[in-house]
Every structure is written in C-alpha cells, then in structure tokens.
Amino acid sequence: MIRVLVVDDQTLVREGLVALLGSLADLEVCGEAADGEEALRILEESAPDVVLLDLRMPRLDGLGVLEALSARPAAPPVLVLTTFDDDAALLEAVRLGARGYLLKDVRLDQLADAVRTVAAGGELIHPSLSSRLVETLAGRPGRFDALDLPDPLTRREKAVLRLAAAGCANEEIARALGLAVGTVKNHVSTILSKLGVRDRTRAVLRAYELGVL
Numbered sequence: 001m002i003r004v005l006v007v008d009d010q011t012l013v014r015e016g017l018v019a020l021l022g023s024l025a026d027l028e029v030c031g032e033a034a035d036g037e038e039a040l041r042i043l044e045e046s047a048p049d050v051v052l053l054d055l056r057m058p059r060l061d062g063l064g065v066l067e068a069l070s071a072r073p074a075a076p077p078v079l080v081l082t083t084f085d086d087d088a089a090l091l092e093a094v095r096l097g098a099r100g101y102l103l104k105d106v107r108l109d110q111l112a113d114a115v116r117t118v119a120a121g122g123e124l125i126h127p128s129l130s131s132r133l134v135e136t137l138a139g140r141p142g143r144f145d146a147l148d149l150p151d152p153l154t155r156r157e158k159a160v161l162r163l164a165a166a167g168c169a170n171e172e173i174a175r176a177l178g179l180a181v182g183t184v185k186n187h188v189s190t191i192l193s194k195l196g197v198r199d200r201t202r203a204v205l206r207a208y209e210l211g212v213l
Contacts (some may be wrong), residue, residue: 001028002027002028002049002115002116003028003046003047003048003049004021004027004028004048004051004052005030005031005032005033005039005042005043005046005048005051005076006018006029006033006052007034007035007053007054007062008052008057008081009035009054009056009057011034013054013104014032017052017081020108020111021111027112027115030046031048034057035057035059035060036061036062036064038059039060039065040060040068043076047076049076050076050078050079051076051077051078052079052115053078053079053080054081054082055089055093056082056083062082062093063089063092065078066096067096069097070096070097075097077100078097078100079098079099079114079115079118079124080098080100081103081106082102082104083103090125094201094202099124099199099201100118100123100124100125101124101125102114102124102125122199123199123200125201151194152194153194153207153212156187157187157190157191157194158212159177160187160188160191161191161203161212163176164200164203164204170188188200188203195210
C-alpha cells in the first residue's frame with residue numbers, strides 16, 4: 001500500500017484528489033493539507049510514501065516545501081501537481097528535488113501511475129514539460145567552463161543521455177540505438193555515477209551545466 005499526503009489549497013480540488021486516490025486498491029491517502037506549513041507539520045505524523053504537492057499556496061508555497069524537505073535526510077519523494085504551466089517553476093522544482101511534475105489536466109490513471117513510479121524510486125515529468133525543460137536548459141549558460149568529471153561520458157553515453165533528455169524510456173532508447181534494454185540500463189547507471197546524481201532528470205540538468213549536451 002502506497003501512502004500519499006495530498007497538499008492543495010483549493011478545497012474542492014484537494015477533496016477530489018483524496019476521494020479519487022482513495023478509491024484505488026493500492027493507494028491510501030494518509031493525510032491532507034491546505035498549505036505548505038500545514039503539510040510540513042502533518043508530514044511528521046503521517047509518514048507518507050509520496051507527497052502530492054501543489055505549487056501555488058498561501059503561507060508557504062510548494063517550492064518552499066521542497067526547499068524545507070531538501071534539508072531532511074529521510075524526506076519522502078515529492079510529485080508536483082499544478083495548474084500552472086510555468087517553465088521557471090518547473091526548473092526550480094526539479095532543482096529542489098521534485099521527483100515528478102504533472103499538470104492537473106492528467107487522467108486519474110496517469111496520476112496513479114506517476115504516484116507509483118515516484119514511490120518506487122523513479123521520476124516522471126510530463127513529456128510536453130520534459131521537452132520544454134530541455135529547451136530551457138539549452139538556452140541557459142552553463143556554470144562550468146569545461147567538463148569537470150574524472151571520467152568523461154563516452155559518445156554512446158551521451159547518445160543515451162540525449163534521448164533520456166527528450167523523455168524517452170529505456171525501451172525507446174534501446175530501439176533507437178539498436179541496443180538491448182539491459183545495456184541501456186547499464187549505460188544509465190554509469191551516467192548517473194559519473195555525473196554524481198541519483199536520477200535521470202538531474203543527470204540532464206547536470207549535463208547541461210557541465211556543457212556535456
């Protein structure tokens with residue numbers, strides 16, 4: 001059973017999410033909050049597996065919650081669910097540790113799958129947002145003049161990372177490059193290790209900062 005904390009300042013939206021997620025056999029809503037401060041307080045008591053978080057809220061917004069959680073060693077993963085299609089907010093949420101980012105026009109099955117993915121240690125950004133995140137990063141000046149890695153990425157690893165940055169799953173990368181899925185997984189693991197990050201989204205961010213992509 002996956003325990004979910006729902007955080008949204010709009011009562012109707014929050015109650016709807018609680019009811020919909022609670023209707024699924026493998027999900028349990030363990031708490032709800034109307035703002036960021038309440039969310040941080042309830043989080044201590046409810047011990048959720050995933051925090052479903054809105055960004056625009058009174059008192060403490062979603063980015064403030066992410067910043068607070070980034071300082072906690074055992075914080076649960078966060079899935080952002082918002083109405084606002086905001087590139088700057090998306091980039092900042094990812095930098096602060098969000099493991100997923102969806103707009104509120106998703107279907108229930110898409111939302112539930114995202115919760116399961118994040119709870120299992122994966123990450124998920126809506127494909128349309130993922131491609132725009134890459135475009136945004138491509139237009140930003142890197143903070144590093146050169147690759148500052150003990151083991152630079154190989155040509156194959158860069159190809160895998162470019163496809164991952166475009167939102168491709170391992171199976172799609174395998175088909176595109178003519179590789180076995182297991183080989184792609186090994187490449188991804190090596191890329192994460194070389195870049196010193198824990199997931200593919202942060203690998204893309206780090207690669208653009210270093211000028212690798």
